[in-house]
Amino acid sequence: MTPLASVNDFVVKFANVNGSGSASANELFARCILRMGVPVASRNIFPSNIQGLPTWYEVRVSGEGWLGRRGGVDLMVALNPQTWDRDVAELEPGGYLLYDSTKPMPPSKFRDDIVVLGVPFTALSNSLEGTIPRERQLLKNVIYLGALSALLGFEPDVVESLIGKQFKGKDKLIALNMKAIALGHDYAAKHLAGACALKVVRSDKVGDRIFIGGNDAAALGAVYGGATVCAWYPITPSTSLAEAFMRHCKSLRVDKESGENKFAIIQAEDEIAAIGTVIGAGWNGARSFTATSGPGISLMQEFFGLAYFAEIPAVVFDIQRGGPSTGMPTRTQQSDIMLAAYASHGDTKHVLLFPEDPRESFELAAVAFDLAERLQTPVFVMMDLDIGMNDWLCQPLAWDDSRQYDRGKIMTADELEAGRDFGRYLDVDGDGIPYRTLPGVHPTRGAYFTRGTSRDRYARYSEEGAVYVDNMQRLLRKFGTAATLVPAPVRRNAAETARFGAIYYGSTSPAMDEALARLKEQGLHLDTLRVRAFPFSDAVSDFIHAHEQVFVIEQNRDAQLLKMIVNECAIDPARLIALLHYDGTPITARFIANAVAERMTLLGRKEAAE
Amino acid sequence: MTYIAKPKLHHKDIPTNALGFTHRDYEGRISTLCAGCGHDSISAALIQACFELSIEPHRVAKLSGIGCSSKTPDYFLGQSHGFNSVHGRMPSVLTGANLANRDLIYLGVSGDGDSASIGIGQFAHAMRRGVNMVYICENNGVYGLTKGQFSATADKGSKSKTAVNHDAPIDLVSMALVLGASFVARSFSGDKKQLVPLLKAALSHRGVAVLDVISPCVQFNNNPQSTKSYDFVRAHNEAVNRIDVIEAKAEITVDYAPGEVVTVRQHDGSLLKLSKLQADYDPRDRGKAMAYLQEHHARGEVVTGLLYLDPEAEDLHAALGTTKRPLNTLGVRELCPGSKMLAAINDSYR
Numbered sequence: 020m021t022p023l024a025s026v027n028d029f030v031v032k033f034a035n036v037n038g039s040g041s042a043s044a045n046e047l048f049a050r051c052i053l054r055m056g057v058p059v060a061s062r063n064i065f066p067s068n069i070q071g072l073p074t075w076y077e078v079r080v081s082g083e084g085w086l087g088r089r090g091g092v093d094l095m096v097a098l099n100p101q102t103w104d105r106d107v108a109e110l111e112p113g114g115y116l117l118y119d120s121t122k123p124m125p126p127s128k129f130r131d132d133i134v135v136l137g138v139p140f141t142a143l144s145n146s147l148e149g150t151i152p153r154e155r156q157l158l159k160n161v162i163y164l165g166a167l168s169a170l171l172g173f174e175p176d177v178v179e180s181l182i183g184k185q186f187k188g189k190d191k192l193i194a195l196n197m198k199a200i201a202l203g204h205d206y207a208a209k210h211l212a213g214a215c216a217l218k219v220v221r222s223d224k225v226g227d228r229i230f231i232g233g234n235d236a237a238a239l240g241a242v243y244g245g246a247t248v249c250a251w252y253p254i255t256p257s258t259s260l261a262e263a264f265m266r267h268c269k270s271l272r273v274d275k276e277s278g279e280n281k282f283a284i285i286q287a288e289d290e291i292a293a294i295g296t297v298i299g300a301g302w303n304g305a306r307s308f309t310a311t312s313g314p315g316i317s318l319m320q321e322f323f324g325l326a327y328f329a330e331i332p333a334v335v336f337d338i339q340r341g342g343p344s345t346g347m348p349t350r351t352q353q354s355d356i357m358l359a360a361y362a363s364h365g366d367t368k369h370v371l372l373f374p375e376d377p378r379e380s381f382e383l384a385a386v387a388f389d390l391a392e393r394l395q396t397p398v399f400v401m402m403d404l405d406i407g408m409n410d411w412l413c414q415p416l417a418w419d420d421s422r423q424y425d426r427g428k429i430m431t432a433d434e435l436e437a438g439r440d441f442g443r444y445l446d447v448d449g450d451g452i453p454y455r456t457l458p459g460v461h462p463t464r465g466a467y468f469t470r471g472t473s474r475d476r477y478a479r480y481s482e483e484g485a486v487y488v489d490n491m492q493r494l495l496r497k498f499g500t501a502a503t504l505v506p507a508p509v510r511r512n513a514a515e516t517a518r519f520g521a522i523y524y525g526s527t528s529p530a531m532d533e534a535l536a537r538l539k540e541q542g543l544h545l546d547t548l549r550v551r552a553f554p555f556s557d558a559v560s561d562f563i564h565a566h567e568q569v570f571v572i573e574q575n576r577d578a579q580l581l582k583m584i585v586n587e588c589a590i591d592p593a594r595l596i597a598l599l600h601y602d603g604t605p606i607t608a609r610f611i612a613n614a615v616a617e618r619m620t621l622l623g624r625k626e627a628a629e
Numbered sequence: 630m631t632y633i634a635k636p637k638l639h640h641k642d643i644p645t646n647a648l649g650f651t652h653r654d655y656e657g658r659i660s661t662l663c664a665g666c667g668h669d670s671i672s673a674a675l676i677q678a679c680f681e682l683s684i685e686p687h688r689v690a691k692l693s694g695i696g697c698s699s700k701t702p703d704y705f706l707g708q709s710h711g712f713n714s715v716h717g718r719m720p721s722v723l724t725g726a727n728l729a730n731r732d733l734i735y736l737g738v739s740g741d742g743d744s745a746s747i748g749i750g751q752f753a754h755a756m757r758r759g760v761n762m763v764y765i766c767e768n769n770g771v772y773g774l775t776k777g778q779f780s781a782t783a784d785k786g787s788k789s790k791t792a793v794n795h796d797a798p799i800d801l802v803s804m805a806l807v808l809g810a811s812f813v814a815r816s817f818s819g820d821k822k823q824l825v826p827l828l829k830a831a832l833s834h835r836g837v838a839v840l841d842v843i844s845p846c847v848q849f850n851n852n853p854q855s856t857k858s859y860d861f862v863r864a865h866n867e868a869v870n871r872i873d874v875i876e877a878k879a880e881i882t883v884d885y886a887p888g889e890v891v892t893v894r895q896h897d898g899s900l901l902k903l904s905k906l907q908a909d910y911d912p913r914d915r916g917k918a919m920a921y922l923q924e925h926h927a928r929g930e931v932v933t934g935l936l937y938l939d940p941e942a943e944d945l946h947a948a949l950g951t952t953k954r955p956l957n958t959l960g961v962r963e964l965c966p967g968s969k970m971l972a973a974i975n976d977s978y979r
Contacts (some may be wrong), residue, residue, distance in 0.1 A: 230978055239974065242965075247964065282951075287754075293721075303957055305730070305957040416971055424961050458733060459687055459730065462686075462687045466707065468711040
């Protein structure tokens with residue numbers, strides 16, 4: 020057996036018990052590595068449970084900066100007896116198993132082809148004087164962090180400064196935690212010196228990047244984008260978005276002089292009430308949003324039809340999880356794409372945005388509010404659990420102070436007073452977007468009746484066929500306008516002329532980046548198009564027509580985006596090949612590279628045979 | 630009958646209010662409901678109440694769900710924005726609208742199908758939250774637009790042409806009391822003398838003011854067996870009080886003998902004078918109001934009047950601590966923390 024040896028390139032997985040307080044120690048572990056200038060990608064793998072069930076935290080250390088899931092585990096920190104066997108089995112040959120050696124384990128519980136590193140975490144934590152059992156449980160996590168810092172070679176002052184930051188102002192806690200770090204560190208240094216050939220060495224690959232979760236970033240985007248009303252209902256994995264909005268509003272949106280809040284947040288009784296509140300606020304001219312996941316989107320369907328047909332701005336963050344039904348509530352998927360795109364009965368279509376990471380979640384959150392008001396329609400920001408609930412290393416959030424909010428076409432009291440003709444559903448500019456007025460605008464002009472029933476250009480109830488068709492056609496024109504306003508897809512051409520292309524979107528990005536590099540090493544060249552919005556711009560069909568075959572890579576079973584492209588862009592389905600990853604774990608570079616390589620080789624052989 | 634335009638002409642001596650408006654300025658389109666429908670009487674009472682209170686029509690927002698009752702906002706206050714939303718969801722839409730602009734007067738119009746069946750959840754939570762609104766439930770015990778099915782307020786044993794109702798009725802007034810509404814009243818569409826002052830009091834109340842107005846459906850539920858028929862309500866109406874709303878600016882003189890009148894001052898300064906019709910009834914006692922309702926309901930009486938009032942109630946905005954400026958008037962300057970702050974935020978994620 021050759022033990023794995025690697026500098027700044029390995030995967031560590033922590034197997035913990037939910038509720039044991041391991042999350043903050045694990046996050047500290049990732050931040051230590053970042054502070055040493057080495058990129059990491061971290062992912063929580065957790066159950067729908069508060070206490071007792073297994074939970075994992077996976078950290079990919081990648082000096083090269085690959086941020087997708089790699090697959091495989093090089094160092095397992097096995098702290099959960101329930102999952103011991105599968106955790107041990109998951110290790111790569113030559114990998115390392117760090118475990119609590121307080122109680123002896125039978126040899127049959129180990130493997131011959133791995134390096135076993137025992138540290139008596141429980142015994143060490145029990146030696147901490149003046150602590151109560153609950154504290155010792157928490158400190159056990161800090162002790163394994165200390166042991167890892169010795170095994171992997173963390174710089175001591177990095178650990179110390181992060182502990183100091185975490186417990187700022189609580190000197191007693193800092194001292195206690197540093198004592199626990201030292202316990203673990205010193206034990207490993209003394210008993211396991213030279214036993215681990217996985218090392219972290221200071222580098223400069225992190226730069227000014229930040230380590231942030233998508234829900235957090237999207238909530239900041241909502242603050243910067245001018246959202247004032249948020250109505251939501253708790254549902255994993257979207258809850259932390261609404262909670263982050265609450266937190267950021269409290270620090271950024273309270274009037275300093277009066278102490279008054281420049282926001283209103285309602286935890287609604289259900290998702291239907293949440294979207295109803297959002298639509299009411301949007302109708303009345305406030306930027307408003309909800310955050311939810313698939314089951315919530317299902318419940319909100321009727322209201323989406325109303326907002327589409329009555330033309331009311333609304334922003335919806337869909338943090339997608341594994342469906343259908345309750346599905347896999349704590350796993351990730353991109354499986355609400357069609358549900359959101361065509362939400363509600365009758366002929367409806369909605370604007371979707373697909374951010375690739377937390378940074379873009381921030382950016383597109385702010386863009387969503389502009390688009391919703393410009394187009395007077397719901398806009399869905401299609402995130403997923405992987406982006407939303409995991410901290411990602413990404414470029415810092417950016418804001419241009421000259422930027423103004425686009426409030427869209429709102430007829431003012433002065434314009435009404437001047438006698439400007441107001442027809443709520445009148446296409447004045449030929450772009451399908453009518454003018455609206457806000458309630459209370461003018462004593463005698465501009466009032467209209469908003470309804471989900473068919474109406475004429477002046478908002479008068481009508482079920483006449485021609486009037487109805489006229490309105491539905493205008494809505495189509497408006498959707499055409501939307502295609503020109505939404506963020507354009509991002510095209511990347513291969514170094515050499517490529518016969519094949521790949522379309523992908525959302526959280527697939529980091530895995531895709533790495534897969535392209537792997538494929539290039541094999542001499543396989545691929546142009547790519549990252550779709551950022553629906554409706555699709557012409558660039559999507561242009562890209563497909565420019566290639567013999569195009570892979571469409573998605574994290575769902577039914578190739579939802581592929582089917583939308585076929586239908587909306589009138590593409591021959593034979594040109595597209597679906598590559599689908601939908602087991603609930605984030606897609607990996609290995610999966611993409613293998614799937615693409617296999618099919619490209621197959622197609623090449625077929626041609627050779629012909 | 631929307632194709633019949635309403636004549637703009639009116640009598641030259643028609644009365645005007647403090648704003649110089651006539652009651653015609655508070656009208657809407659011609660109703661498309663059945664002749665004799667209770668809902669039209671409620672619309673007329675609303676027009677009267679707004680006229681008498683000299684409310685600027687455009688400062689009212691009218692919101693409704695789906696059903697006959699929910700169509701009525703088109704038939705009054707034609708200069709107000711209206712929103713006929715989806716079935717049973719008026720309360721949430723109104724809540725959002727109210728959050729966006731706290732300066733308007735919010736009128737929610739619903740029916741018993743809308744509020745007691747599909748929308749009972751939203752009804753309940755609007756009561757709990759204390760959204761500043763008038764919530765009118767035009768209650769006829771029947772689904773009119775779908776032609777006569779029982780609603781959840783229909784009495785047990787009541788009969789339609791084809792069926793007998795076996796389900797227990799929901800009393801929205803009792804529910805509102807339990808759920809924390811700060812103004813609870815019941816009235817009858819056929820009693821404008823009672824309804825108009827109640828509406829005026831509700832419009833000047835801060836917090837959620839709910840009015841359950843029995844409003845007979847002449848087409849499907851005005852038969853002798855119905856407890857929501859004109860004849861039944863007239864025969865069993867037990868009004869607990871009569872109300873006079875005295876606006877803040879008017880001189881307030883109390884000329885009733887003590888014991889006959891309860892006076893309550895509302896947050897806007899207006900004074901409600903409640904002439905007691907039932908000697909033992911005090912509308913400021915929530916617990917007693919609930920007991921009174923139960924007792925009299927058991928006797929087959931329909932208790933009407935201002936049943937409960939908390940004049941000190943706070944509304945949702947007070948609970949949320951929102952700025953006095955309507956949220957929909959805030960722009961990038963007030964809302965966006967800017968790039969310098971973002972640099973500091975970025976730093977906290979390193």
